[in-house]
Amino acid sequence: MIRLDGVGKTYGDGTTAVEALTLDVRRGELLALVGPSGCGKSTILRMVNRLIEPTSGRIVIDGEDVTDVDPVQLRRGIGYVIQASGLFPHQKVRQNVMTVPTLLGWDAARRRARADELLDLVGLDPATFGERYPHELSGGQQQRVGVARALAADPPVLLMDEPFGAVDPIARDRLQAQFRQIQAQLDKTVLFVTHDIDEAVRLADRIAVLSVGGHLEQVADPATVLGVPATDFVADFVGSDRGLRRLAVTPIEPQDLEHPQTVTPQQPLSEARAVIDRAPEPYAVVVDGLGELHGWVGIRECVGEGTVADRMRRFEETVDVGDSLRRALAEIVQHDAGWLPVLDADQRYQGVLTPNSVHAALRRHLPDGVADLV
Structure with missing residues (x-):
């Protein structure tokens, strides 16, 4: 579904954020990008929807090279969720969710019905929360609205950049559990950035472990990353307690x-x-x-x-x-x-x-x- 072929990003001062990354994200899977600060995780995500332009390589989504697409049109077809939710503070919750459908020219009744459907999906009663402003919501509720807004136009691809990192641990646990249910129901292709290996283990179908410069150290399902680290770097990153972490991804049979x-x-x-x-x-x-x-x-x-x-x-x-x-x-x-x-x-x-x-x-x-x- 998403193909990164030798993708790199070098800035004008010579700093290389991502050297030459080749990676595939399969249709309907959630692939988590993990690694230390400075390994290019967020840069990779933003190159996919061209918030940052790559300096080398190709990015292909569903067979189409994104560099051949108008970036504004491209972003309207990709859901994007960031850490602080990014809601428009002057717009009510329902209006926030309707942002992309409005830009796409949907009629008012269809926009409202879709917004209410998605608010209900993320566990927010539209009758209660639809007319509130973002500042009237908790951090966890704002993140739910952010997810609803990203899904509004039913995009096939969802990009998520530390989406639950700014909320407290209890709310984060609930959001992760709810998002797993949503993903199972909607079957989106998700590229998910997190610094938290436990979050990646809990949510991802596969995990891509990156080192500085966007170097791909290993990509595999969580049980393999934890049980059979491909390199010393991966073993150090996932931690000496990786055997305990494997408990979370090993089912009772x-x-x-x-x-x-x-x-x-x-x-x-x-x-x-x-x-x-x-x-x-x-x-x-x-x-x-x-x-x-x-x-x-x-x-x-x-x-x-x-x-x-x-x-x-x-x-x-x-x-x-x-x-x-x-x-x-x-x-x-x-x-x-x-x-x-x-x-x-x-x-x-x-x-x-x-x-x-x-x-x-x-x-x-x-x-x-x-x-x-x-």
Whole structure:
């Protein structure tokens, strides 16, 4: 979708911001540009929509060389979101969102309908926020309006330059989660600049790690960048705790699970004790015939008369297949639990995760020969 072919930028004083970058952004993916200050991340982004003119190379969007397009028309077809939202302070929120549709000559009813649709998409009730001015919004709300404005004309390409960097950590976390949902729904091609490797890991389909001069050190999916850094520079940039960061991008899969003994709620306690006596663990998971999880029972509870339902305990938390190992480990630590039950999409019991199985899952997702990184 976006092709940078030997793109470079050298300023008049001889400073080279980007030397000769070749990079492809695939249709429908979010590619994050990360690297230290001065590596040319924002310069690369601004060359794509020609806010900065490249001094060498070609930039092609959907088969068309952008240097052959009128820059004003080019920018109207590319969504652009910056760190401070860039809203027009003298215009109300709805007017801000309608900026590009207005320039494109859309009629008033269509502009308003599109603005309200997008405000609703980013979680801002148009009836409540549409007639407010930017200064009446929080920083996080302003950033949502900035995203809505960038999407107003339904551009195929979205450029985002540190879009969530100026908001507090709690708002930033919410914005990241909401943007992931929006991207999954709209399937835009996104070039995303961030200095935060954790943000890149959370949001990106692939990450391009750049060093000074716009030199491409590695481009790969987050798990590969964290698990198998291509160079010493990448390893240093992503940090010595990259194994922990991989937890966020490694999903729980059925083969990661352990399978302790199970009993049903209706079983007599004596039968449950016999089951547990034959098992290596001093407990059993309580599951009914339909696969629904009811709780767990330990060997100490399996005494006297009655059924498992009389003595079983409920789980404080569960996770689903496909959730991240990071979430699973966080729940294990938070509840001081040795194991955590895992459910499928239909909320049927599948098995349990333990700290040992989390570690094994991380090792299993590494290529052969590099398992000693975790």
